[in-house]
Amino acid sequence: MVAYNKFYAFVQDIAQGVHNLSTNALTYALTPTANPPVATNSVLSNITQIANYTNMSSRVPTIASCTQTGLTITQSTTSSLPFQFVVLYNATPANGNLISWWDYGSAVTLQAGDTFAIQPDQTNGILQIQ
Amino acid sequence: MILKVAASDLPWLNFEWHPDDHRLYVLKSPPNGSGVAVATPFLEDVNTEHEAKQGINAFIAGYKEQASEPDVRTGIRRAQHHTIILDTGILGAHHGS
Helix, strand or coil, X not given: CECCEECCHHHHHHHCCCCCCCCCCEEEXXXXXXXXXXXXCCEHHHCCCCCCCCCECCCXXXXXXXXXXXXXXXXXXXXXXXXXXXXXXXXXXXXXXXXXXXXXXXXXXXXXXXXXXXXXXXXXXXXXXX | CCEEEECCCCCCEEEEEXXXXXXXXXXXXXXXXXXXXXEEEEECCCCCHHHHHHHHHHHHHHHHHHHHCECCCCCCECCCEEEEEXXXXXXXXXXXX
């Protein structure tokens, strides 16, 4: 299981009503080894994503895939660009406010037919607010 | 006492050495983490913890090598399936996440 890393701005964004985690469109971004996210990043433009997501299936999880089923990204043809970090952000606000990230531990390049499954804890989901 | 070892980058695989029957078992779970793990013995006459760890390392090395090689009959590269299992973030007055 890979450690959850919080962006500092997420708590403030929650307090200021930026996020509605029940209805907003959350999305996973992928970043390369050379550009790891840092906790002080706050919006999507602060992180360096891989240059394109060509031929990659949806990176938009549903409520169910954030809590139980997980999301599997499939590369249909050609190869993806290498990535290592998975970043969760909220695509509904114009800035794409960042929520959290996880480190896969090594770079992955998906070739045609390869898959990358993003599996939350099936009991507690991605995030618990207590 | 049964020795349990997890394969850190292959989260659907776990291993157990049972000193009583001197066997090494691989426990394979569905890649999404749900369902029941299936235990299969793959090495016998394992008498020490050191031998068990050597056997586990050999299994993992072979598993990875086989997974990355083309299919022996068709020569076509096999699809690779990666899984990242996310820890839960805890957000609250008494938590630092």
